[in-house]
């Protein structure tokens with residue numbers, strides 16, 4: 253496969269903070285590539301380097317075969333970048349913002365309307381409203397439309413769906429899927445693990461390093477313990493009870509269930525069940541489940557920071 | 563349940579011709595964790611801004627913490643805490659300066675501020691970093707601090723507008739631990755979120771659609787009503803009804 257993005261040994265330091273350290277990876281043409289990791293893991297710094305807004309201290313990076321330091325002008329014309337923080341003009345209307353971004357790249361909204369229709373159509377009833385008066389999620393949708401309106405070859409999206417509602421997130425990812433089919437390369441960071449699953453490959457970042465790089469299924473194989481889903485009506489009381497148990501290795505809420513790992517090597521469902529029933533949880537249920545990306549993410553983070561500030 | 567801490571009757575906000583919040587009627591009891599959901603632009607933030615006294619309603623009635631929104635604005639402000647999307651601290655102030663600044667805003671006396679600061683730094687285990695600028699602290703610590711500062715003046719209700727937006731899976735769960743602990747102590751929580759797993763942690767949910775209440779119930783009851791397993795599925799069905807696509 254042809255490579256759209258190449259990152260080789262990239263490092264970046266800000267005063268006392270090593271924001272990126274020896275990051276090496278490449279993203280193929282037409283790939284949908286995800287970045288996950290806690291706040292400060294280095295995702296935004298990496299995106300800014302690739303978008304030619306920040307120079308790397310070490311290593312090199314190429315976008316579409318062009319060096320990010322030497323050929324930044326050519327790169328900028330061919331990529332779309334949506335920063336985590338808004339890049340809109342609050343005093344311009346919705347339509348004016350979009351028209352402005354199109355004209356900067358020498359194109360028109362009409363020409364590429366197909367590309368942004370799914371997202372932009374939700375804002376069209378509010379076309380004349382100033383961007384500053386949109387709700388948080390509506391601003392996010394407009395910023396995304398603006399990053400797409402010149403039909404970039406590579407798209408960098410830094411947490412594009414933060415603040416976006418669940419229905420729109422779903423539509424948004426369907427749209428990313430269609431853009432990929434048309435050959436666009438997409439790099440996206442997200443705090444939503446249900447989105448990470450939809451990527452071809454994902455990189456897990458922590459403290460400036462890339463700790464894992466794999467397909468979503470591959471990533472979940474890093475979770476090695478047996479995992480249990482435990483449910484009872486009183487979820488919070490159950491959570492406290494399990495946390496207080498000397499056998500608990502980890503307990504996390506997952507919607508209406510708790511995901512639990514035990515520190516005994518071969519604990520059985522019926523043992524766990526009996527222990528909880530003895531504690532007065534008469535309606536409790538326990539089952540063995542397959543770990544998902546969110547479980548793996550949590551486990552990787554715990555592994556790295558120990559129980560320092562739990 | 564105890565007496566209502568929030569009661570609204572046809573509370574409405576218009577911006578010109580546009581109705582952002584349309585005759586909202588709600589009753590929320592003391593100690594409840596009340597989840598306020600809805601699609602982008604449904605009117606959640608606008609409703610919160612009215613209930614916190616930041617924005618004047620166009621019409622309708624409301625009492626918050628026992629005070630009338632129109633005639634008891636001062637009483638409302640003294641009895642509520644507010645934390646907006648992500649959080650509302652100053653990154654370039656130190657931990658101690660942030661506490662002092664916000665305590666000042668809430669009208670605490672110098673003596674009380676000193677005492678509160680000491681207590682807070684100890685209980686959050688932030689004594690060692692008290693004079694560190696916030697920018698260099700981990701997100702989880704900042705969130706803890708932001709929440710604690712929002713309830714420093716011991717309000718009856720705290721409004722949390724997308725407190726976990728963009729927050730990683732571990733840190734947002736720690737945030738919910740704090741919400742639960744505060745609720746156990748009797749604080750009423752009014753929270754918005756776009757994470758549907760978090761919707762499941764609420765005692766009761768209101769799903770807004772175009773400024774109106776589309777559903778109002780306990781999460782289990784909503785799931786049962788729609789015959790689905792998760793709030794995500796409920797939301798997908800409810801949040802944007804009758805839309806073309």
Ligand SMILES: Nc1ncnc2c1ncn2[C@@H]1O[C@H](COP(=O)(O)OP(=O)(O)OP(=O)(O)O)[C@@H](O)[C@H]1O
Nearest residue numbers: 385386387388389577582602603604605606607608
């Ligand atoms: N000052 C204003 N002037 C005009 N319209 C406004 C103003 N403030 C808010 N609106 C509009 O009111 C509607 C509701 O906005 P609000 O911020 O309450 O939504 P929300 O439910 O919080 O959405 P989100 O989930 O995206 O945060 C939106 O259409 C918004 O553009």
Ligand SMILES: [Mg+2]
Nearest residue numbers: 387388606607
């Ligand atoms: Mg809002």
